[in-house]
Amino acid sequence: MGKGVSFLVLxxxxxxxxxxxxxxxxxxxxREGGHRHRHGQKESFLLxxxxxxxxxxxxxxxxxxxxxxxIIEKPLHIGFITMEPNTLFIPQYLDSTxxxxxxxxxxxxxxxxxxxxxxxxxxxxxxxxxxxxxxxxILNPGEGQRLHMICSIxxxxxxxxxxxxxxxxxxxxxxxxxxxxxxxxxxxxxLNVSETNLTKLFSKQQEGPFVYLTKSHAPxxxxxxxxxxxxxxxxxxxxxxxxxxxxxxxxxxxxxASAWSWRKLLDSYVWGVEDISLKDxxxxxxxxxxxxxxxKNNYGWSIxxxxxxxxxxxxxxxxxxxxxxxxxxxxxxxxxxxxxxxGIVLRGTGRIQIVYPNGSLAMDAKVKQGDVFWVPRYFPFCxxxxxxxxxxxxxxxxxxxxxxxxxxxxxNSLIHILNTPELAAAFGVSEETIERIINAQRxxxxxxxxxxxxxxxxxxKFEAVPKVIKSFGREMILGFD
Ligand SMILES: *[C@@H]1O[C@H](CO)[C@@H](O)[C@H](O)[C@H]1NC(C)=O
Ligand SMILES: *[C@@H]1O[C@H](CO)[C@@H](O)[C@H](O)[C@H]1NC(C)=O
Ligand SMILES: *[C@@H]1O[C@H](CO)[C@@H](O)[C@H](O)[C@H]1NC(C)=O
Ligand SMILES: *[C@@H]1O[C@H](CO)[C@@H](O)[C@H](O)[C@H]1NC(C)=O
Numbered sequence: 511m512g513k514g515v516s517f518l519v520l521x522x523x524x525x526x527x528x529x530x531x532x533x534x535x536x537x538x539x540x541r542e543g544g545h546r547h548r549h550g551q552k553e554s555f556l557l558x559x560x561x562x563x564x565x566x567x568x569x570x571x572x573x574x575x576x577x578x579x580x581i582i583e584k585p586l587h588i589g590f591i592t593m594e595p596n597t598l599f600i601p602q603y604l605d606s607t608x609x610x611x612x613x614x615x616x617x618x619x620x621x622x623x624x625x626x627x628x629x630x631x632x633x634x635x636x637x638x639x640x641x642x643x644x645x646x647x648i649l650n651p652g653e654g655q656r657l658h659m660i661c662s663i664x665x666x667x668x669x670x671x672x673x674x675x676x677x678x679x680x681x682x683x684x685x686x687x688x689x690x691x692x693x694x695x696x697x698x699x700x701l702n703v704s705e706t707n708l709t710k711l712f713s714k715q716q717e718g719p720f721v722y723l724t725k726s727h728a729p730x731x732x733x734x735x736x737x738x739x740x741x742x743x744x745x746x747x748x749x750x751x752x753x754x755x756x757x758x759x760x761x762x763x764x765x766x767a768s769a770w771s772w773r774k775l776l777d778s779y780v781w782g783v784e785d786i787s788l789k790d791x792x793x794x795x796x797x798x799x800x801x802x803x804x805x806k807n808n809y810g811w812s813i814x815x816x817x818x819x820x821x822x823x824x825x826x827x828x829x830x831x832x833x834x835x836x837x838x839x840x841x842x843x844x845x846x847x848x849x850x851x852x853g854i855v856l857r858g859t860g861r862i863q864i865v866y867p868n869g870s871l872a873m874d875a876k877v878k879q880g881d882v883f884w885v886p887r888y889f890p891f892c893x894x895x896x897x898x899x900x901x902x903x904x905x906x907x908x909x910x911x912x913x914x915x916x917x918x919x920x921x922n923s924l925i926h927i928l929n930t931p932e933l934a935a936a937f938g939v940s941e942e943t944i945e946r947i948i949n950a951q952r953x954x955x956x957x958x959x960x961x962x963x964x965x966x967x968x969x970x971k972f973e974a975v976p977k978v979i980k981s982f983g984r985e986m987i988l989g990f991d
Contacts, residue, residue, distance in 0.1 A: 601620075602719070604640075610661045616650070635798045801813055812833040824910055847916055
């Protein structure tokens, strides 16, 4: 309690908010959309709640937008894609590079890579990169199984028109196909299909970017497309594409490749040819759950995936990590000297503490499943699992090189490497004192932390008012306990 009060006083002083106002303030913040950090003149390292960017009955994509801050060297948005069973996220390309992570379910991702159409079957834990400008589609073939994916959206190649921009290949009224932008004459000539028939093609799809593939639901564009055109008409179109490919093969490798890819796309989803031999070569996916932890002890484990594991990351300049802390454990205070880190809570609840370079507390926030936080390069921070259960978090680092976190506590920490006399002098204490202190912690990286872990009662209390936990102000409420 004593500790709680002094912490409270500190908070009152630093944030200029009175204790009695604490709780009411929380609710007002919530109503205003949770931008409490602006009010408190503090930068929050918790990103705002995700907002839907595309949605329909068949699926949804939500995005957490990166904050704009001078101290972010590479902003990343975080996307959450949910797809119902038997649905398709229609073919498109983006102005941003995606790295997909399959959280639950199974996906088939078709992607044009190095002028080849490849389709990957992705399972839980798989990582897959889709470069900016590369046409792709995502299919949830699972029967009765929803597909959940988390992705990083790297806007460094983006047009800056929006958070990111989709260019739909298939489409109609909603979303509109980019092909529809060409005049009817151009398109009619290009596809060798009458203008009337083209109008039919581009006026059907209005279910949004996620469509059902089953007949029990409203027929999808793909079903409509195949019904609309007669079989031999379609074959004609198919032959036309084939023909074009042959012709161009000698002249222009690039062009032919895109035609080839088109044929594959049309083959598999318009004509319903399932077993065409899609080349299952590059690009590879990488399963994060199948790799063995880089670090493991009784208190948890961590895995980092960099370009040495998954080559595609080399081009993206992004690394991936996964951490699982047992109930009440702590990732020792550490620093990322090379990268900004983005984290997404996959499971459980915990606490993230981030410290400013000047040694003052920048954030101490309680987080729950689905929350997204970021930690600037060089800023010391730690993550603590609550005592109720394991705390799993996953995320992206803005470097595909091996990220060597520097630990500030624990038996492998920086202070162990520094010479004792100098360290003692720096703290102004005796060498004996400093030795006692630095040798007291025998564990490294992931530490037991019964004292710092948020207790269970608070957990329950906050479940009743879930939004409240995302702030500094929350600590004031903790102080009342
Ligand atoms: C247009 O589609 C109809 C069938 O819906 C077909 O009979 C006709 O040949 C097509 N015309 C052209 C020029 O594509
Ligand atoms: C266009 O389609 C017609 C038949 O409808 C065919 O005779 C013609 O060869 C096709 N043109 C091309 C360039 O494929
Ligand atoms: C994380 O650890 C807990 C035990 O602390 C375990 O039950 C859970 O399955 C682990 N998660 C993963 C993804 O391995
Ligand atoms: C430390 O730095 C932060 C961010 O620059 C600033 O807001 C805060 O007031 C500083 N604290 C102290 C004690 O200087």
